[in-house]
Amino acid sequence: MPKVVDHDARREELIAATWRTIRRLGLAGTTTREIAKESGYAHGLLAYYFPDKDAILDAALDRAYTAAREELHARMAGRSGRDAVREVLLAALPIGAASVETQVLVLSWGAMVTSPTLRERRYASFREWRDTVRMLVRIAVAVGEMSAEQEPEEIADALVAVVDGLTLHGVMNPGDYPAHRLIATLDNVLDRYRSGGT
Amino acid sequence: MPKVVDHDARREELIAATWRTIRRLGLAGTTTREIAKESGYAHGLLAYYFPDKDAILDAALDRAYTAAREELHARMAGRSGRDAVREVLLAALPIGAASVETQVLVLSWGAMVTSPTLRERRYASFREWRDTVRMLVRIAVAVGEMSAEQEPEEIADALVAVVDGLTLHGVMNPGDYPAHRLIATLDNVLDRYRSGGT
Numbered sequence: 001m002p003k004v005v006d007h008d009a010r011r012e013e014l015i016a017a018t019w020r021t022i023r024r025l026g027l028a029g030t031t032t033r034e035i036a037k038e039s040g041y042a043h044g045l046l047a048y049y050f051p052d053k054d055a056i057l058d059a060a061l062d063r064a065y066t067a068a069r070e071e072l073h074a075r076m077a078g079r080s081g082r083d084a085v086r087e088v089l090l091a092a093l094p095i096g097a098a099s100v101e102t103q104v105l106v107l108s109w110g111a112m113v114t115s116p117t118l119r120e121r122r123y124a125s126f127r128e129w130r131d132t133v134r135m136l137v138r139i140a141v142a143v144g145e146m147s148a149e150q151e152p153e154e155i156a157d158a159l160v161a162v163v164d165g166l167t168l169h170g171v172m173n174p175g176d177y178p179a180h181r182l183i184a185t186l187d188n189v190l191d192r193y194r195s196g197g198t
Numbered sequence: 199m200p201k202v203v204d205h206d207a208r209r210e211e212l213i214a215a216t217w218r219t220i221r222r223l224g225l226a227g228t229t230t231r232e233i234a235k236e237s238g239y240a241h242g243l244l245a246y247y248f249p250d251k252d253a254i255l256d257a258a259l260d261r262a263y264t265a266a267r268e269e270l271h272a273r274m275a276g277r278s279g280r281d282a283v284r285e286v287l288l289a290a291l292p293i294g295a296a297s298v299e300t301q302v303l304v305l306s307w308g309a310m311v312t313s314p315t316l317r318e319r320r321y322a323s324f325r326e327w328r329d330t331v332r333m334l335v336r337i338a339v340a341v342g343e344m345s346a347e348q349e350p351e352e353i354a355d356a357l358v359a360v361v362d363g364l365t366l367h368g369v370m371n372p373g374d375y376p377a378h379r380l381i382a383t384l385d386n387v388l389d390r391y392r393s394g395g396t
Contacts (some may be wrong), residue, residue, distance in 0.1 A: 015335010028312040103311050112370055113301050114226045123371055157383045159364030168362050172310055173321055185355045192390035
């Protein structure tokens with residue numbers, strides 16, 4: 001009887017090993033050789049599933065997005081209005097366990113500049129997230145918890161830009177931008193979009 | 199008499215050729231071979247000045263920063279208060295001729311994640327820019343043109359985050375984020391930090 005290999009399961013194992021390697025050695029120390037070692041498989045086998053390091057990081061990022069989406073839905077349960085908007089934005093900041101995933105995300109921003117294919121794929125995830133922010137802002141405006149002086153779409157654009165800018169600085173320089181400062185800056189901007197002025 | 203080579207001048211020539219190559223072929227098409235061809239020098243000579251493509255892109259970015267700093271100072275002449283804050287922020291957005299430079303900047307964000315040395319160098323430029331924004335916000339608050347309800351440093355943090363987030367999206371997806379939308383979003387946030395509410 002021929003040996004049956006579950007390719008999907010192996011792919012998952014390799015992706016899990018990738019995250020363990022990134023957490024252990026940092027992004028700069030993560031090579032395909034180290035990932036193979038961590039997974040217990042031969043280096044050649046890894047190449048069978050992923051052509052290069054970028055490809056495995058990309059797959060790892062996909063997995064992180066799926067996990068983040070699920071966590072976000074869990075965190076949103078029972079929230080509404082301004083509170084829901086804040087929660088969806090907070091969830092995207094590089095705070096706590098999420099900061100390793102965000103490093104890979106910022107790395108992919110660089111790669112997206114030179115690879116239109118990667119850009120198209122990643123941008124779809126971004127749009128999905130931005131559309132969630134827009135929808136929640138629209139609700140918060142409708143229930144009177146956020147300013148109706150601007151279009152909800154404009155408010156969402158501003159909030160998304162703030163979060164992406166903070167993400168960049170939180171990843172690049174956590175010393176200058178610790179978690180409490182990222183949250184304070186986000187809250188400061190959110191405050192400016194309260195309904196009825198201050 | 200031995201031939202005298204002006205190494206600084208050659209370095210400058212190679213950097214200028216790099217920018218011409220990026221403008222002509224885009225970042226994805228820019229290789230050290232193409233840069234050498236554009237410069238008229240042999241590929242081997244390029245390697246004498248720059249160890250790899252990253253090093254020449256880094257040097258090219260340095261040159262762009264110097265040019266941007268000079269342009270900024272020229273644009274700021276005669277401006278003050280809120281107007282000066284807006285000008286310094288607008289100058290950083292990927293609009294018009296600056297958008298090619300900004301692509302290289304976003305690419306460097308990715309590289310900064312894996313290279314602590316590059317991060318330290320690039321971050322110094324960022325801090326310098328952020329300090330200019332802070333100083334101008336402090337003045338705008340002092341002359342009563344921006345809200346005194348927050349600390350100037352907090353306002354500057356928010357504005358810098360908005361600009362960096364907008365830069366990312368303007369570079370990645372100019373279709374979704376054309377210049378007028380970047381400017382409108384920035385102005386929307388600036389409006390929220392006006393003195394005396396709306």
